[in-house]
Structures are given as C-alpha cells and as structure tokens.
Amino acid sequence: MSVVSVEPSDTSLAEHARTVAGAVPDPEVPVLTIADLGVLRDVAVDADGRVVVTVTPTYSGCPAMDVIRGDVEKALREQGFTDVTVRTVLAPAWTTDWLTERGRQALADYGIAPPAPRPVGGPVPVILTARPVPAVVRCPQCGSADTRELSHFGSTACKSLWSCLACREPFDHFKAL
Amino acid sequence: MSVQTQPALPLLAGYALRLGDDALVLGQRLGEWVAHAPQIEEDVALANIGLDLLGQARTLLTYAGEVEGAGRTEDDLAFLRDERDFVGCQLVEQPNGDFAVTMARQLHFSTYQLALYARLQHGADPTLAAVAGKAVKEVAYHRDHATQWVLRLGDGTEESHRRMQAGLDRVEPYLEELFTGDDLVSSLAADGVAVDPEALRPECDAYVDAVLTEATLQRPVPTWHARGGRSGRHSESFGHLLAEMQHLHRSHPGASW
Numbered sequence: 001m002s003v004v005s006v007e008p009s010d011t012s013l014a015e016h017a018r019t020v021a022g023a024v025p026d027p028e029v030p031v032l033t034i035a036d037l038g039v040l041r042d043v044a045v046d047a048d049g050r051v052v053v054t055v056t057p058t059y060s061g062c063p064a065m066d067v068i069r070g071d072v073e074k075a076l077r078e079q080g081f082t083d084v085t086v087r088t089v090l091a092p093a094w095t096t097d098w099l100t101e102r103g104r105q106a107l108a109d110y111g112i113a114p115p116a117p118r119p120v121g122g123p124v125p126v127i128l129t130a131r132p133v134p135a136v137v138r139c140p141q142c143g144s145a146d147t148r149e150l151s152h153f154g155s156t157a158c159k160s161l162w163s164c165l166a167c168r169e170p171f172d173h174f175k176a177l
Numbered sequence: 178m179s180v181q182t183q184p185a186l187p188l189l190a191g192y193a194l195r196l197g198d199d200a201l202v203l204g205q206r207l208g209e210w211v212a213h214a215p216q217i218e219e220d221v222a223l224a225n226i227g228l229d230l231l232g233q234a235r236t237l238l239t240y241a242g243e244v245e246g247a248g249r250t251e252d253d254l255a256f257l258r259d260e261r262d263f264v265g266c267q268l269v270e271q272p273n274g275d276f277a278v279t280m281a282r283q284l285h286f287s288t289y290q291l292a293l294y295a296r297l298q299h300g301a302d303p304t305l306a307a308v309a310g311k312a313v314k315e316v317a318y319h320r321d322h323a324t325q326w327v328l329r330l331g332d333g334t335e336e337s338h339r340r341m342q343a344g345l346d347r348v349e350p351y352l353e354e355l356f357t358g359d360d361l362v363s364s365l366a367a368d369g370v371a372v373d374p375e376a377l378r379p380e381c382d383a384y385v386d387a388v389l390t391e392a393t394l395q396r397p398v399p400t401w402h403a404r405g406g407r408s409g410r411h412s413e414s415f416g417h418l419l420a421e422m423q424h425l426h427r428s429h430p431g432a433s434w
Contacts, residue, residue, distance in 0.1 A: 057232070057311070059228075059229060059232065059315060060229050060230075060232030060233050060236070060308075060311050060312050060315060061228035061229045061230070061231045061232025061233070061235075062232065063228070089307075090236065090307035090308060090310070090311045091303070091306070091307035091310055091311070092310070093307075093310045093311040093314075094311075095314075150218060151218035151219075151221065151222055152222060152318055152321065152322050153218070153221050153222035153224075153225040153226070153318075153322070154221065154225075155221070157225055157228060157229065161218065161221075175318075177314050177315070
C-alpha cells in the first residue's frame with residue numbers, strides 16, 4: 001500500500017530508507033511493523049538525501065503516533081539519513097484492509113484475532129433492528145468460532161475484547177475499521 | 178461570537194473551533210469515568226471513546242488556530258481560553274451523572290456526530306473532510322456502544338429502566354441546540370464547507386426513536402431548551418470542568434512530557 005516516490009537516480013537509497021522506516025515496530029503491537037500495519041504511506045528521498053516519511057494514524061486519537069514518528073526518525077538517523085521529516089496525513093483514512101497478509105498472520109500467531117476483510121461492493125446485509133448482526137471471530141488459540149464479544153473496546157483503540165466459549169480463553173480481536 | 182461582518186476565514190476557524198470544542202469537552206467528561214465506571218470494561222470503553230474524541234479535537238483545534246492565523250496552537254486553544262471563549266454545545270459539558278445519564282448523552286451525541294461526519298467527510302474543506310472521514314467509523318462504534326447500553330438498561334430491570342428513563346429526561350433539553358443553525362453555519366453550509374445541523378434532525382430522531390422503542394423507553398417532551406453554547410454561554414458545571422482540565426497547563430506554563 002505504501003508508495004516509494006524518488007528521483008530516478010536515488011532508487012536504491014529510497015529503497016533503503018523505505019526498508020528501514022517500514023521495519024519500525026508498532027509500539028503497541030510489536031509483532032507488527034508499521035509497514036505490516038499499513039500506516040506507512042510514503043517514503044521519499046530527494047537529490048540531497050533529505051527524507052520525507054508520511055504516516056497515517058489507525059485511530060484519530062492513537063497515542064502511538066508520537067512514538068512511531070520518533071522511532072522512524074531515530075531508525076533513519078541511525079542509518080545515516082541526517083535530514084528526516086515525518087509528516088502525518090489523515091486522508092485517505094486508514095482501514096484494517098491496509099493490514100498486509102503478513103500482518104494478519106503475525107497477529108494470529110501472537111494471539112490476536114485478525115480483522116475480517118471489509119466487504120467491497122456487492123450486496124450488504126440490511127439491519128432491521130438496533131441490534132447489529134454479530135460478526136464471527138475465531139479464537140486465535142483453538143480456532144473455534146464459538147466466541148463472544150465481552151467489550152467493543154480493548155486495551156488499545158484498535159482492539160476489542162473477546163472470550164472463547166470452547167477453550168475458555170479470553171483474547172483480543174483487532175477490530176475491523 | 179460575532180459573525181455578521183467577518184470574512185470567510187474567521188468563519189471557518191469558528192466552525193472548526195465548534196467541532197473541536199464539542200469533541201474536546203466530551204472527551205474530558207468521559208475521561209472522568211476512568212476508574213469509576215460500573216465495570217472495568219466500561220472504564221476501558223469510555224476511555225477509548227474519549228481518546229477518539231481527543232484525537233479529533235487535536236486536529237480540529239490545530240486547524241482552527243492555523244486558519245485564524247494568530248499563532249495559537251491546539252494547547253493555547255484548549256488550555257488558555259476562558260469559559261466564554263468556548264463554543265461547544267451545552268450537551269457535552271453536562272455532568273456525567275450516573276451511568277445511565279452518560280449513556281443517554283452518548284446515544285444522542287454520537288447519533289448526531291455520526292450523521293454530521295457522514296456528510297462532512299464529503300464537504301468542500303479538505304481538512305474538515307479528512308477529520309470527519311477518519312472519525313466517522315470510530316463514531317459508529319461509539320453509537321453502537323451507547324445503543325447496546327440503552328437497550329440493556331431500558332429493557333432490563335425495573336430499576337435500570339427507571340434510571341435510563343431519568344437519564345433521557347435529564348439530557349433532552351440540551352438536544353435542540355445540536356440541531357439549531359445560525360449565521361455562521363448557514364454561510365459556510367452555503368459553500369459546502371459546513372453541514373446544516375437542521376438537516377440532521379430527521380435522521381437522528383428516527384434512529385434514537387427506534388432504539389428507545391425497542392428499549393421500552395419514552396422520548397421525553399422537554400419543557401425548556403438550552404441555548405447559547407455556540408456563542409460562549411455555558412452552564413455552571415462547565416467552569417468546574419475547565420478548572421480541572423486547564424489547571425496543570427496554567428500552573429506550569431510550557432510544561433511538556
């Protein structure tokens with residue numbers, strides 16, 4: 001999802017900057033890199049070696065953004081990029097579809113149920129009552145679909161809290177946005 | 178706020194400030210629940226919702242300061258304005274009351290904000306559209322959270338029903354202000370920048386009424402309406418909220434983490 005825009009002669013330098021920035025772990029879910037999470041939007045290096053990194057928040061109030069900006073800057077400086085700017089954009093808004101496949105797998109391996117892909121086009125269910133249709137979320141421990149949501153809101157803005165009725169383990173779900 | 182003779186930019190700053198103040202003040206109120214909610218999941222939920230609102234407020238106040246062009250930052254606007262300079266609605270500043278009062282306020286405000294942002298994300302101002310586009314799905318979670326609680330409490334025990342109804346009665350007089358426009362918003366709405374709040378009313382009423390019907394609750398008929406928040410007139414409790422919110426910043430100017 002992230003795009004590398006560079007001067008033609010600086011392709012390898014930009015690739016390097018992109019690799020370094022993309023490898024920065026998410027401070028709240030450290031098994032994900034910010035590239036896996038899809039919050040790294042762009043890495044550009046100009047002819048003078050100035051790097052401009054563009055990131056986007058998962059949630060409006062995500063408190064990890066300040067840490068991510070600082071970590072990206074630090075990682076690039078350590079690799080010799082002395083002039084680094086990290087800018088934040090809101091549009092287009094991040095959704096959980098920006099999570100990479102590798103990111104989804106890393107979440108599942110870590111014990112966090114990954115989000116379901118959002119439906120794109122086509123028919124959608126019509127909800128006739130104020131009670132929403134419950135989503136099927138599989139337990140990341142035992143794989144059972146016999147689970148229930150304990151709370152929409154979990155330990156970070158991007159997660160909800162669930163319980164597995166088969167293995168009785170509680171777990172986090174990276175909720176679809 | 179005097180709006181009649183202002184050129185376009187201060188109007189836009191004023192509108193961003195209204196949106197930002199609503200989010201900031203409600204976020205502050207919800208933060209008061211942390212460690213006091215009926216269960217730990219609700220401490221977490223209300224803190225999360227407050228954090229979403231604070232995120233919106235930061236971008237909106239920063240933008241208001243930029244458009245104003247007088248060098249005021251998000252912190253200046255949040256922590257160094259006095260009560261009469263805040264232009265949020267009176268609903269969001271109302272004291273939390275018991276959990277049912279807070280859920281009544283949440284149901285109404287999140288329903289309003291969702292309808293507002295769903296339109297504003299397609300508006301003519303790119304920054305306001307981006308804030309709304311980012312927040313609209315978060316606010317859908319807020320509305321769903323409040324909906325589930327209003328259903329559970331309304332259609333619950335005799336006592337939970339009584340308190341949920343009392344919560345709805347408590348906040349109803351503050352709703353009219355949400356859906357009342359003025360010169361500022363009309364002028365910006367004509368340019369496609371702002372959303373005419375009057376246009377949101379049918380959709381919001383339909384949603385809330387459907388929830389209340391299912392929850393076996395009655396929509397109260399208020400005997401009076403609050404007004405004046407958008408022009409800086411606030412209820413008594415707002416000064417107390419500001420004192421707590423602004424105390425640290427004012428006592429230790431320039432302090433940072």
